Amino acid sequence: MELIQYIAFAVIKIALLLFILLTAVAYIVLMERKVIARMQNRWGPNRVGPFGLLQPLADGIKFILKEDIIPDSVYKPLYIAAPMIALILSLISISIIPFGGDWYVAGYHIPLQTAAFWTGSGIQDINIGLLIILGITSLGVYGVALSGWSSNSKYSLLGSLRASAQLISYELALGLSLVGVLLLAGSLSLRQIVDSQAGSLLHWHFFGGLQFVAFFIYIMAAYAETNRIPFDLPEAETELVAGYHTEYSAMKFAMFFMAEYCNMVTVACLATLLFFGGWHSPLEGLHLPVPPIWLIISPLFWFFVKVFFFIFVYIWIRGTLPRFRYDQLMSFGWKFLLPLSIANIVVTSLVLALRS
Amino acid sequence: MLHTILFLIFAGICVAGALNFLLQRHPVNSALSLIVVMGSLALLFLLLGAEFVAAVQIIVYAGAVMVLFVFVIMLLNAGEEERTRGSRVALFLGVPGLIALFGLLCWTLSASRFQLGQVQIGGYYVPTQELGIALFREFLLPFEITSVLVLIAIMGAVVLARKERP
Numbered sequence: 456m457e458l459i460q461y462i463a464f465a466v467i468k469i470a471l472l473l474f475i476l477l478t479a480v481a482y483i484v485l486m487e488r489k490v491i492a493r494m495q496n497r498w499g500p501n502r503v504g505p506f507g508l509l510q511p512l513a514d515g516i517k518f519i520l521k522e523d524i525i526p527d528s529v530y531k532p533l534y535i536a537a538p539m540i541a542l543i544l545s546l547i548s549i550s551i552i553p554f555g556g557d558w559y560v561a562g563y564h565i566p567l568q569t570a571a572f573w574t575g576s577g578i579q580d581i582n583i584g585l586l587i588i589l590g591i592t593s594l595g596v597y598g599v600a601l602s603g604w605s606s607n608s609k610y611s612l613l614g615s616l617r618a619s620a621q622l623i624s625y626e627l628a629l630g631l632s633l634v635g636v637l638l639l640a641g642s643l644s645l646r647q648i649v650d651s652q653a654g655s656l657l658h659w660h661f662f663g664g665l666q667f668v669a670f671f672i673y674i675m676a677a678y679a680e681t682n683r684i685p686f687d688l689p690e691a692e693t694e695l696v697a698g699y700h701t702e703y704s705a706m707k708f709a710m711f712f713m714a715e716y717c718n719m720v721t722v723a724c725l726a727t728l729l730f731f732g733g734w735h736s737p738l739e740g741l742h743l744p745v746p747p748i749w750l751i752i753s754p755l756f757w758f759f760v761k762v763f764f765f766i767f768v769y770i771w772i773r774g775t776l777p778r779f780r781y782d783q784l785m786s787f788g789w790k791f792l793l794p795l796s797i798a799n800i801v802v803t804s805l806v807l808a809l810r811s
Numbered sequence: 812m813l814h815t816i817l818f819l820i821f822a823g824i825c826v827a828g829a830l831n832f833l834l835q836r837h838p839v840n841s842a843l844s845l846i847v848v849m850g851s852l853a854l855l856f857l858l859l860g861a862e863f864v865a866a867v868q869i870i871v872y873a874g875a876v877m878v879l880f881v882f883v884i885m886l887l888n889a890g891e892e893e894r895t896r897g898s899r900v901a902l903f904l905g906v907p908g909l910i911a912l913f914g915l916l917c918w919t920l921s922a923s924r925f926q927l928g929q930v931q932i933g934g935y936y937v938p939t940q941e942l943g944i945a946l947f948r949e950f951l952l953p954f955e956i957t958s959v960l961v962l963i964a965i966m967g968a969v970v971l972a973r974k975e976r977p
């Protein structure tokens with residue numbers, strides 16, 4: 456394949472991904488407001504458009520048209536760069552996620568994944584996709600840390616200090632919880648991890664690989680990484696106004712907001728890919744009679760159903776659980792999740808060694 | 812060709828980040844340019860096909876070590892550094908030393924020019940599996956000794972930070 460073709464496909468894919476992702480983020484916000492409202496016995500937004508469906512559009516217009524206030528005392532270069540860093544990193548990490556298998560359209564090989572290696576003769580799967588995502592999420596702390604520091608405000612600084620400490624602590628448990636899956640799959644490539652779960656429900660790492668302990672560690676650590684309830688100490692409104700983005704307004708605030716929701720989508724996608732069989736259908740082993748067109752749509756369908764489910768769980772937990780106290784949060788991460796994830800690695804590798 | 816262009820871009824960013832690290836007066840800016848150096852080094856590793864090393868470079872250095880640097884700078888709220896006129900020793904020993912080191916590097920590289928090969932994108936590829944096998948078979952003893960060293964460092968940090976119970 457020519458380099459020009461590769462670049463053209465990459466640009467098209469990036470544009471499509473950005474469009475779909477940012478629309479999805481806007482509607483996840485609406486869904487969150489609606490679902491939380493129902494859980495609290497309210498109606499939620501229902502004035503703009505039918506069932507409030509145009510609410511995200513109205514919010515977007517509001518964010519763009521609002522006055523962009525930059526306080527006098529901020530350190531300007533970093534104050535402006537911080538929301539961009541947060542958003543760019545969250546967008547890069549989602550470009551590694553494969554949404555389905557490969558498509559062969561008119562002789563072109565199109566993997567359903569935004570990022571792919573060009574090897575001089577063709578495109579190749581990214582062999583270390585999981586590590587790249589972990590690396591980029593570990594960089595995500597800079598957006599938060601720098602925004603808090605450059606705002607020159609005590610609430611922002613306290614929020615960003617909390618966020619940095621929390622992200623560093625929970626990253627360990629997050630990384631170690633994935634090792635069990637890596638041992639079972641024997642690869643760091645997200646595609647190969649998904650392919651190792653082909654077959655029915657019982658081949659998924661969650662059920663067949665008995666990785667449910669790892670899955671719960673992953674989900675809890677990932678909630679802490681994305682600053683969501685019950686781990687949203689960095690933006691605890693009762694103590695810190697709004698935490699690290701207190702001094703931000705208009706589109707800069709919206710960028711932090713979008714970054715948080717993009718990270719939520721990435722976490723949901725990773726949970727799907729690593730533990731729940733990715734784009735494989737739960738009924739794959741049954742050979743049900745289905746129309747041929749379904750075989751093309753089915754991977755995307757199952758992938759998005761699973762991702763949607765995990766995003767719903769995010770919202771569900773937000774409607775259910777209260778916030779941790781800060782010392783509880785730290786001791787939960789270091790004294791419970793970390794030893795548990797190490798125990799999971801030991802048990803999984805023992806079982807694998809005994810079985811082989 | 813493409814490899815050379817990419818190498819020049821990332822090597823240029825790397826050197827520019829290192830210079831910026833020295834020239835910036837504010838510690839946070841210096842720390843950030845160090846992150847840029849780490850990132851471009853990771854991309855240079857990636858160009859050589861060492862994927863795992865590149866990812867670890869990002870995760871460990873840019874994602875963990877430098878976060879702690881920035882964290883400490885934020886906590887101490889370190890102000891801008893003051894410039895001095897520079898010392899005589901640095902001028903009379905440092906500059907000739909620098910030139911000598913640079914000359915030595917150039918000489919070594921140009922002397923071994925013919926033993927070094929050309930690289931292309933995708934030409935080299937080091938799978939993570941082979942790295943693991945090499946680490947746990949040939950280099951097992953150094954690996955274990957290093958892990959004991961890290962353990963001692965962690966224990967030392969715990970001992971130093973521990974408060975005496977009343």
